[in-house]
Structure formats: C-alpha cells, structure tokens
Amino acid sequence: MSNESQQTVNRPLRLLLVHPNPRAQALFQILVARAETAYELSWCCDIDSARTALAMDWVDVLLLHNPLREERSVDLLKLTNTDGSAVPVVVLGRLLRSSGGRELIHKMGAADYLSILQLSLDAFEKAIHTARERHQQRTILHQISHHDIVTGAANRQMFVQRLQHALQMADAHQKRVVLLQLNLDGFQKVNDSLGHQLGDDILRETVQRLLLTLPSAEHLGRISDNQFGIMLADLDNREQVMPTLYQLQRLFNQPYLLPSGQISLGCSIGVSFFPDTAHNLDELLRQAGIAMHEAKRHPGVSHHMFEPGQDSKTSEAFSLEADFRRALRRNELRLYYQPRVDVRTEETVAAEGLIRWQHPTRGLLMPNEFIPMAERTGLIVPMGYWVIHQACQDANFLRHHRLPQIQLSINLSFRQFSDPMLTRTITRIFQTTQADPRNIEFELTESAMMKNEQQTTQCIKELTELGACFALDDFGTGYSSFAHLQRLPLTRLKIDKSFVKEATSCGDNEIIVRAMISLAHNLRMLVVAEGVETPEQLLFLRQYRCDQAQGFLFGRPQCFEDLCRMLEGQQYRHLSIG
Ligand code: C2E
Ligand code: CA
Ligand code: CA
Secondary structure, three states: OOHHHHHHOOOOEEEEEEOOOHHHHHHHHHHHHHOOOOEEEEEEOOHHHHHHHHHOOOOOEEEEEOHHHOHHHHHHHHHOOHHHOOOOEEEEEOOOOOHHHHHHHHOOOOOEEEEOOOOOHHHHHHHHHHHHHHHHHHHHHHHHHHEOOOOOOEOHHHHHHHHHHHHHHHHHHOOEEEEEEEEEOOHHHHHHHHOHHHHHHHHHHHHHHHHHOOOOHHHEEEEEOOEEEEEEEEEOOHHHHHHHHHHHHHHHOOOEEEOOEEEOOOEEEEEEEEOOOOOOHHHHHHHHHHHHHHHOOOOOEEEEEOOOOHHHHHHHHHHHHHHHHHHHHOOOEEEEEEEEEEOOOOOEEEEEEEEEEEEOOOEEEOHHHHHHHHHHHOOHHHHHHHHHHHHHHHHHHHHHOOOOOOEEEEEOOHHHHHOOOHHHHHHHHHHHHOOOHHHEEEEEEHHHHHHOHHHHHHHHHHHHHHOOEEEEEEEOOOOOOHHHHHHOOOOEEEEOHHHHHHHOOOHHHHHHHHHHHHHHHHOOOEEEEOOOOOHHHHHHHHHOOOOEEEOOOOOOOEOHHHHHHHHHHHHHHHHHHO
C-alpha cells in the first residue's frame, strides 16, 4: 500500500470541486451521498480559493471545471502537476472522449475527465479511482526521473529546476540565493576500491548529514556522482551563509562509520551568490563550480567563496586540466632523468626521474607548470602510475641492453598516498613490467609523510619488503622530524639544494650540512646532496663524506636516450681503463 492510500485509509477522501455554478455542487453532493466510498466534498467557485486549498494540503482529488474555457484554470492544472507532488485532477467537460478531453489528460496532466452531461455514480467513482491510480503512477515516475535512486535526494534536473524557481522568487522579493556545491573528495577511489555498496552507504550518510543543516530536503540535490548542490534562499546578506558552512565543517570532519571500519573523506565546498556575483542561473552554477575547484586546493574540509574576477584565471586552469587529461591518453608525458653520482668516483650510480609534458602547442612544460593542478584535481594519481610504469620499463631496458643497472628514482606526491590501491597497483606494475624492485627508489617529502602518516608508513613498509627503497626528499625544508627518520624504513636522505647552495659560502649553513650528513650516517642512511653546481661544492661534500651528489655540475635532466648514451660512455671508459 502506498503512503498516499495509507494516509487516507481512516478518513473520507477529500474532494474539492472548482466550478463557477453553485448548482454543480448540489449535483456532486448527491453522488457523494450515494457512493460506496466515503467522500468529503467542498466547493469553491474561483481559482484563487482553489489555490489556497491546495496550498493547505487539504485536497485529495480536485474536480475542475473545464479548464479550456479559462486560462487561469489551465494555470491551476499546471500548478497541480509541478513537482509531481500535487493532487490528481479530474476535469469536468461537456463532451466525453472528445479530442479536447484527451489533450487535457495527455498534455496538461489531468488525471482523468468526466462528462457533466452523462454523469452517473458509476462514471463518477470510476473517474476518481482512475485519476488516483494514474496520479500515483505519475508520482512514482516523477520520483524516479527527478530523484537520485541511491540517496532519494533531488537529481540535478530537479535541483536546477528548483534553483531557477528560487532565483525568480528572490528577484521578486529582493532577496539572495546562495548556492553551495559540495564535492566529496576521494569518493571515486573509495567507491572503486571498497565497492559500490559501501560507496552508496557513504552517499546516503552524506545526504543525512546535509539534511541536518537544511530547513528541508527541497534545498538539496545530488548533482553528479560525488557532488551535491545546496541552496539557501531568502538571505538578507552574504554573512548568513556562515553558520551553515561551520555546521558542514563540523559534520564532515567526522569520519564515516562503515561496517569495515572508519573512513575519513575530505570535502570541498564552492559558494556563489545571486545576485551579488551571479546574475542568472548559469552564472550561479558555474561560479559555484569554480569556487569548489579553488576549495579543492586545500585538503580536508574546506570552502571557498567565489570572487568576481576569478573566472578568467580559472578558465585557463580548466583548459590546462582538460589538456592534461588528454595528455595522459595521448602519450604526451616524458620522463627525463638527472644523473646522480658517487661523490668519490663521480660515476653515475642512479638517476632521478623528472616528469615533463610535451604540450602540442605550448612546448615542453616543466613540472611546476602542471603538478600543482594535477595534485589539486587528483590527476597526479594516474600521472604517478604512468611515471612508475615508464621508470620500470626503462630499468628493464638497461638490464636487457647490458647497460649499468643504476637505480632509477621516482617522486611520489602526498596525494598518491590517499589512493588506497597504491601498493597494490605498484606491485602489479612491477609484475607486468617484470622490473626488479631493487632497481627502483621512491622519493617523498616529509610533508607528504605527515599528511597521511599511517597509510604512508604502511605503504613504505610493504614496498620495502618487495625490495624497493625510499629516500626522504628536500630534507631540511619540511618538518625535519628525526622521529620519522628513526621510525621509518627510509634508507636515503636527500639534502635540499638550498642548503647545498649556501654550504660553501656561509658559516651556519656549512655546519648544518655537516650535521645533516653525520646524523644520516648515524642512522645508517645514505646521503645525497642535491643541486650541486660547482666544483667547490663537490669538494666540500667529499670532505664531509657525503655519499652521492646530483646537480647541474654532473648533468641536467635529460631524455632516457641521452642517459643511456651517457651510461654507455661510462661503461666504455671502464673497459678501456680495465
Ligand atoms: P625535486 O624532486 O626536488 O627535483 C629536483 C629539481 O631540482 C628538478 O626540477 C631539477 O631539475 C632541479 N635541479 C637539479 N639539479 C639542480 C641544480 O644543480 N640546480 C638547480 N637550481 N636545480 C636543480 P624539476 O625537474 O623542475 O622538478 C621540480 C619538482 O617537480 C621536483 O622537485 C619534484 O618535486 C616535482 N616532480 C618532478 N617530477 C615529478 C614526478 O614524476 N612526480 C611527482 N610527484 N613530482 C615530480
Ligand atoms: Ca625529488
Ligand atoms: Ca629534491
């Protein structure tokens, strides 16, 4: 039994007759008195009273005098059909089964029609019954086509329709509408790795949380897979959005409790204002999207309010993002290598993989031009896998061509550690490329470790067991937490180039670099100095027993073919010396 029939089961069915002639009421009273079903009939002679009764939610079925005769009746008929929530309407006409009657049913959404000229108890009861049944079917269809099946929230189409209505009302009453676009960060990954069932649970829980902050469900919509729209209408000033944002912050800072354990997801909220920043629906939606992307720069729960002038900056970022997605598919990425040498022999013993993007129109792009965008959008994850895959293939090339099997190192971004599939995917890449993990080294910064400590530690341990090793990159620029150094199976430490640069010119820095080297050695770590540009720097490093060095003095980042040629030359020198 549907909700609707449950509601009316213990009370008479309420009919509202809308007819200009009071005698029509008498006619229907007779039918109602003789009918088997219990009815309660009310009458009104004009459309305005009918609207009021509908608004008060009093009516179960509306009997409407032929609306083709009056324009406002047609409006009323349309009103009863918006939102799929309204009341079934039986249109009262003079002609039975005329084309006009069919048009009323099909085009304007009347649920049935009844000929006044051939009125009988049977026809009356049948019309009401049919109207209610048809209406119920339509409501279900409406529900399905306008709501998201998983969460029950309005879908994008419905939400946008309501938003449009809210804008019209705000325009008429000089009020504001605020749109919040909330993106569940990392949802896609959770969905892919933990399964859709749990993904659906997360979405439902999200809707429950959002509803706690809203006056009604009508303010909410699921506008894409992991995005929700929230509208706040009737605001007098922009500051009134703050309590809602604080509440969202509080709610979304709490982890989701799943049968398999807890999971924390960040969310990014973009906020746009009508009519302050946006003058129409399209602008409002677009600006909320732009602000949401801006909020994504910050991990955890964050929000950003759209500011005028942000459009042009962001549209460039958007096109870069779209280009980068294409770059991943079209093989436009290149992995360059910078040699790393043994400080004593100056022989190349390793090489750091550094990504470049061969952009079709903008030329060779450096990492600082696209990595921040890739991190913000999560594209760093597929990019990172491409890098690992490429480095593994290159390591194999060295082996198969009997070139020195130097270690190839790969930079890992903090964002990659939030991918729950990281270890599994890397393991699979090792298997499919048949690369020896001992030839691969990963570099990560202290801040990357701090952001996701537990998962990062776990990952490092698992990959170390496979034979790969880990280096702490840019040492000295982050937290420099020695606790980390002791706890984690990190076997290499790379001193940041800013220290190396100053090491030979200023007293303090010299002492710091010496201390770093001896600290790392005490922890049995191998020390690499980065950014070595001058012979003096190399001498200094040799003096204090730094193990390896990397920098323009020994070679700039170069393509793999050039690295191979360099290694070949080194091999040749060895042979001729030998
Ligand atoms: P990084 O990991 O610290 O890489 C070393 C950077 O220092 C490289 O810049 C390199 O070209 C530069 N460099 C090397 N020797 C010298 C020198 O003697 N003097 C000076 N002034 N600079 C030197 P690049 O290639 O522009 O990379 C910048 C950053 O981009 C890297 O810093 C790394 O954080 C990031 N990156 C590069 N490739 C990848 C990648 O595949 N994945 C990730 N997640 N990040 C990457
Ligand atoms: Ca690095
Ligand atoms: Ca570095």
